[in-house]
Amino acid sequence: MWNVELGIFFVQAIYFEFHTLHFLLKKSLTYKDIQAAFKKKNFAPIYFLHGDEPFYIDTIANYLEHKVLTEEQKSFNLTVLYGKEATHLHILDSARRYPIMADNQVIVIKEAQEMKDLMKLENYFKQPMPTTIVVIVYKYKKFDKRTKFAKALAANKNAVVFESKKLYENKIADWATNYLKENGYNLMSNASELVVEYLGTGLSKISNELDKLMINVPKGTQVTEKHIQDNIGISKDYNVFELQKALGFKKIEKSQRILNYFKANPKSGPMVMVVSSLYSFFSKVYIFHSVKGGSDNEIAAALGMRSSYFLQDYRVAAKNYNKSKTEEIISLLHEYDMKSKGVNRDNTTESELMRELIYRILH
Secondary structure (H helix, E strand, O other): OHHHHHHHHHHHHHHHHHHHHHHHOOOOOOHHHHHHHHHOOOOOOEEEEEEOOHHHHHHHHHHHHHOOOOHHHHHHHEEEEEOOOOOHHHHHHHHOOOOOOOOOEEEEEEOHHHOOOHHHHHHHHHOOOOOEEEEEEEEOEOOOOOOHHHHHHHHOOOEEEEEEOOOOHHHHHHHHHHHHHHOOOEEOHHHHHHHHHHHOOOHHHHHHHHHHHHHHOOOOOEEOHHHHHHHOOOOOOOOHHHHHHHHHOOOHHHHHHHHHHHHHOHHHOOHHHHHHHHHHHHHHHHHHHHHOOOOHHHHHHHOOOOOOOOHHHHHHHHHHOOHHHHHHHHHHHHHHHHHHOOOOOOOOOHHHHHHHHHHHHHO
């Protein structure tokens, strides 16, 4: 009986090595490398997914959870665990089983950053089951590569360690453009800037909103500002983007109207989003003061913009706020960011705090 089981193990190991050889020879895999391997049905026995950008981690983990096995195979061969409840013994017990009527079994450990004895899986990495795919989802922070656990992962040529890094703000517009392009849409330059200004840098949030847009807009469409405003919940006249423009042009009455709208519709302009957007805007105004002698393309590049479409907004703001005043505003934004989080704050409401901040910027 023992010899039969051993024979099955070696047959499965050879099968696994044959189907994953090309995949495993790659040492530093990018997100695109992993996607390409998935298309060829090449899977590794261990995936350790970590970093502060959840979008790529979720996309990889979701594929492995939902696409490797058929619906019939999932009943016996898919195990989903959560870090707070899971123990290393539970994981090892599951991982060392053989798949039932399938080539592989899949074990997904979600919220692995919450697992108390995660490090005790170190020995499993030295000799993982070739028919088990273990997916460790360690989100929102980078794992310490100096630990024995990380070194054991690195030493295993069959393990995929993928760090998902946040993109810099000046890369987000290109990312959004490519995301839509891959799905058959063309995002206009000014519209891509609006996406960044309103949605920020979180790829999960941006992809969710663009997915909604694609449901309502025919494939092949050239996506404009109006498409963005109509399909991802941006009010044409009352949004963070329009507030920063009103401040840049020192339009006091319009700024007040937008604040009134935010007060009546709190989800449209939460203070954390407003402060973040204004900080980004005035930081670029500050940079503008240092490079305003260059060409439009040079200035746009310095500001991290894909085009000079919105350059006029920064040019006007730089005239209305000199370099010294811009520094004061950036300091103010930091102060009110801390207040919005409860530091040195009395019973002032968020709406009152925001109105106070805007008044001090304008005056």
